[in-house]
Amino acid sequence: MDLNLDAPHSMGTTIIGVTYDGGVVLGADSRTSTGMYVANRASDKITQLTDNVYLCRSGSAADSQIVSDYVRYFLQQHTIQLGQPATVKVAANLIRLLSYNNKNMLQTGLIVGGWDKYEGGKIYGVPLGGTILEQPFAIGGSGSSYLYGFFDQAWREGMSKDEAEKLVVKAVSLAIARDGASGGVVRTVIINSEGVTRNFYPGDTLPLWHEELEPQNSLLDTLSLNSPEPMST
Amino acid sequence: MVVVKRFVLQVHRKSDMSKAVVDLPPKGGFSFDLCRRNEMLISKGVHPPSFRKTGTTIVGLVFKDGVILGADTRATEGPIVCDKNCEKIHYIAPNIYCCGAGTAADTEAVTDMVSSQLQLHRYHTGRESRVITALTLLKSHLFSYQGYVSAALVLGGVDITGPHLHTIYPHGSTDTLPFATMGSGSLAAMAVFESKFREGLTREEGIELVCEAICSGIFNDLGSGSNVDVCVITKGHKEYLRNHQMPNPRTYVSSKGYTFPKGLTEVLTTKITPLKEKVEVIEGNDAMEE
Numbered sequence: 106m107d108l109n110l111d112a113p114h115s116m117g118t119t120i121i122g123v124t125y126d127g128g129v130v131l132g133a134d135s136r137t138s139t140g141m142y143v144a145n146r147a148s149d150k151i152t153q154l155t156d157n158v159y160l161c162r163s164g165s166a167a168d169s170q171i172v173s174d175y176v177r178y179f180l181q182q183h184t185i186q187l188g189q190p191a192t193v194k195v196a197a198n199l200i201r202l203l204s205y206n207n208k209n210m211l212q213t214g215l216i217v218g219g220w221d222k223y224e225g226g227k228i229y230g231v232p233l234g235g236t237i238l239e240q241p242f243a244i245g246g247s248g249s250s251y252l253y254g255f256f257d258q259a260w261r262e263g264m265s266k267d268e269a270e271k272l273v274v275k276a277v278s279l280a281i282a283r284d285g286a287s288g289g290v291v292r293t294v295i296i297n298s299e300g301v302t303r304n305f306y307p308g309d310t311l312p313l314w315h316e317e318l319e320p321q322n323s324l325l326d327t328l329s330l331n332s333p334e335p336m337s338t
Numbered sequence: 339m340v341v342v343k344r345f346v347l348q349v350h351r352k353s354d355m356s357k358a359v360v361d362l363p364p365k366g367g368f369s370f371d372l373c374r375r376n377e378m379l380i381s382k383g384v385h386p387p388s389f390r391k392t393g394t395t396i397v398g399l400v401f402k403d404g405v406i407l408g409a410d411t412r413a414t415e416g417p418i419v420c421d422k423n424c425e426k427i428h429y430i431a432p433n434i435y436c437c438g439a440g441t442a443a444d445t446e447a448v449t450d451m452v453s454s455q456l457q458l459h460r461y462h463t464g465r466e467s468r469v470i471t472a473l474t475l476l477k478s479h480l481f482s483y484q485g486y487v488s489a490a491l492v493l494g495g496v497d498i499t500g501p502h503l504h505t506i507y508p509h510g511s512t513d514t515l516p517f518a519t520m521g522s523g524s525l526a527a528m529a530v531f532e533s534k535f536r537e538g539l540t541r542e543e544g545i546e547l548v549c550e551a552i553c554s555g556i557f558n559d560l561g562s563g564s565n566v567d568v569c570v571i572t573k574g575h576k577e578y579l580r581n582h583q584m585p586n587p588r589t590y591v592s593s594k595g596y597t598f599p600k601g602l603t604e605v606l607t608t609k610i611t612p613l614k615e616k617v618e619v620i621e622g623n624d625a626m627e628e
Contacts, residue, residue, distance in 0.1 A: 137511075137513065145505075210484075
């Protein structure tokens with residue numbers, strides 16, 4: 106049993122950010138792992154940067170916490186100096202500057218999402234290396250590998266708030282079902298002009314997928330009633 | 339009149355190479371004899387002792403009125419128990435305590451450092467310290483050392499904003515939880531917590547659960563052992579219950595005691611090197627005056 110409890114904490118993770126008509130929905134699982142041990146099964150990977158901008162963290166737990174603390178501090182100063190709430194673009198760029206300039210030391214993939222009065226709801230992805238990419242939806246973390254095809258099919262422009270949130274919850278629960286490093290509960294944060302709403306979906310309320318479904322009787326049982334007599338010579 | 343005493347050492351020096359016995363180091367400079375000895379030992383397969391670690395089971399939980407921290411008391415140096423009753427619950431502030439797992443020197447040093455920084459901060463602000471302040475100081479320090487300061491901590495306390503419990507990992511990441519375990523015995527202790535913890539425990543229930551979790555670590559983890567220390571922190575009051583439970587008493591104690599009569603240890607050689615005292619009296623110089 107190679108249980109190295111001194112291994113750095115990584116958030117295996119599935120993180121998602123989706124824009125909808127009027128705002129954004131951010132979603133994440135809640136598993137923090139140290140090697141093969143789950144160090145925290147109920148962590149909160151969606152952290153607040155300002156009243157209107159939130160950040161989804163993945164990768165090294167320590168690196169992403171420190172980056173978010175620095176950016177929160179810079180944004181607080183920026184808000185005071187600017188005299189109005191910071192925009193999502195500024196927040197994302199501050200994240201990007203720290204990630205890019207320290208790319209050798211940091212190992213963290215981040216999704217910045219929020220709402221401001223100039224651009225409305227926006228999602229910016231800042232993956233490993235420090236690229237910044239404005240996207241209508243963004244996925245990240247180890248569980249995101251299982252969601253690329255799902256989003257290609259399921260995402261569409263101009264969804265409502267409830268549709269977007271349902272999409273996010275479904276996507277995170279699909280990733281949790283397939284990715285060992287993601288698990289626990291699904292947390293979502295909805296940001297729009299009215300404010301911020303946090304939701305929480307415990308693991309047992311999520312739909313079951315694939316191998317977790319109840320076993321069903323085989324269809325062959327119904328077919329055999331109508332099948333012809335076996336051939337006899 | 340000043341009296342000066344000078345001790346003169348009689349030095350025996352054997353110049354014969356076959357014996358190569360040097361009683362005292364050669365005059366001046368460094369002596370690297372021990373380095374040569376260490377290299378010789380390593381080449382023969384005798385390794386130096388590893389860092390003193392606290393193998394450890396440490397836990398914390400939030401109960402109705404505050405926070406309870408618990409720890410075992412075994413400190414190990416590799417496979418050897420070097421301290422059977424060490425203290426792993428460190429003082430940070432009157433209302434904040436911290437359990438430490440990992441390298442003992444690192445946990446001691448980092449908690450002492452933050453404790454003194456917080457005291458200065460208290461003088462500066464005139465207010466009771468907050469747990470989140472201790473958390474930020476600890477996590478920034480650990481992060482800047484990129485995990486080389488091997489300290490895994492369970493930080494708990496009650497301040498003006500309420501009871502708080504945090505875990506801090508050597509790389510600088512933190513978690514805020516209602517119950518937490520760390521150290522090599524953390525899996526055993528977490529199993530107990532996961533089955534028996536609930537919100538709003540009373541003080542007695544909380545202490546019992548903490549003791550049960552630590553005992554689970556003590557008996558099932560080789561790196562943890564000896565006694566259970568508990569610390570209960572509530573608003574305005576703290577209780578440090580050192581050795582609250584001692585489930586590993588020393589059972590085989592000889593009632594006659596141990597005697598070591600003279601002559602039990604065989605003397606191989608005796609060498610006496612007398613130190614000659616030479617006293618010199620120097621005339622003149624006025625006596626010291628006020």
